[in-house]
Amino acid sequence: MTKKGTGLKIAISAVLCLFILVLAIRQGSVYISLKDLFGIIGGHITGKGTPDGVEPMMDSIFWTIRMPRAVMAFLVGGALSMSGACMQALLQNPLASSYTLGVSSGASLGAALVLILEISIPVLSGFMLPFAGFVFGLATVVIALMLTSAIDRSVSNTTVVLIGMVLSLFVNGMMNLLSTLNADHSKQLILWMMGSFSARGWKHCAILFPVCVIGFVCLMLMSRKMDIMSFGDLQAQAMGVDAKKTKIVAILVCSLLTGVSVAFTGVIGFIDLAAPHVVRKIFGPSHKLVIPMSFIYGGAFMALCDLISRTLLSPREIPVGAVTALIGAPFFAYVFFASRRKRA
């Protein structure tokens, strides 16, 4: 791919992503013109308040409900996709993702326990949910790695993925048990297991945004190592990459990205698996492009799925996890098999 061709693809992707984000904010039971939308955004950023000609209620709907929700969906989609891209490279397995490795389920269980048991640590105050998500997500993947090394001495990546999937199912079972035993929280937990961006506000975005920035910078700094790790641990070691250290740092970063995202929105599968694959088909496998473009594509796809989840059967809301799978699966299959057929 030429530099010019890559630049054009990036520009088109950025415009498409911006278009989807604006669409996700504007569409719904209440509609707003572009001029008023940018007026509201400008008013809040400059501190001038609601612009002339815009009703305060409209300002409230778009600034406090629609925008943070769309931004949150974008950040979560981006964070999960970056994490998925990294896991696939490190484990040299196209089926690896935070979801299949049990990070998402673990994080979800942590957040659920905080909600049910009403655990609160004063020092953490508003960060309790993301903290629990990160710790439980990380704990799940650490348990998966420990079990793998106990079963398979060579710690093969296939065994890691298989154990991760088994753990993920086990933790999901625990979540089901928790929801059955806690009738008061049952509905909340079931929705949690299917994912939702309902009632997510700027305060959640304010926590997730720096996490995304930290995760993005760390993964970009590791992008060349990830390229080398894509060829397997032995070759990576021979080429000068400390495979074990790289995996530990990457798993920490991915657990942070996934744990915090899932703690706010519940489990949303598929996006972390599919978005990096679509990006690789368009931009190639080099991670200095795969990481940023996975963030953009994953974010845009999640924002689109959330838009569909809240508007398709309005006023009812479809769980966003169901939408990501229903749209993503056939789209992923099309992209994957179309390029295979072209190559054949």
Next chain:
Amino acid sequence: MKIVVKGMSAGYGSSEILKDIDLEIGSGEKVFIGGSNGSGKTTLLKVMSGLISHKGTVTVDGKEISKMKRKEAAKLISLMPQTSEVYFPYTVRETVMLGTYASSGSILGGAPASAVEYAVKCMEDCGVEDLQDRHLDELSGGQLQRVLLARTFAQKSPFLFLDEPGNNLDIKYRAELCDKLNVWAAGETSGIPNTLVAIFHDLEQARRCCTRAVMLKDGKVIFDGCIADGLKPEMLIKVYDFDVTSYSGV
């Protein structure tokens, strides 16, 4: 610069593959590692590359290999493993450029011009410069083998360890591989004489590429000397437990 192995034993878990090995490989040597399947050839290359823990000592230029950082070790030794899996279809050019990681040390993937130039030279040496925009999953087994050899050259280390580099290559490329390895060992690409340590199952390739043979049997060195003596039928019968005189080509 030399590699010195003293009283080295190594293996996987509780099974010991190599037992009490003593070996010294000097700068500019071309060493063939021979032995039957499971005799410990690959393990020996991995230990000398610092990829497997061991008992005893393995030093490169006086420094214990297991105490070196991976990047530091990769600057001294490049290893082309026996099996090469491809999970993501990088282009040939991207793949060869990854070989410059240890020497160029750039974080975000942009290697200095000198590294790019050297990688291009390595592609030319391995006859893959015309394939540089092709993806790895579009290549034949032999082409892939040559790309991975170019990537190993691009690492620009004075010690080159090759584990069955002739795999998947047809007879023409096998012969060419020997010529390229001889050119590389003479330092015509990098400008400094290099050391070659290689495992071959094709003994004719070993004869053409190497001047010294180290023969292993059951994890022990049973012969260390010139290639002509190492490949004599009586030695091969001892190494392989097989009447090699009944097999054509020996």
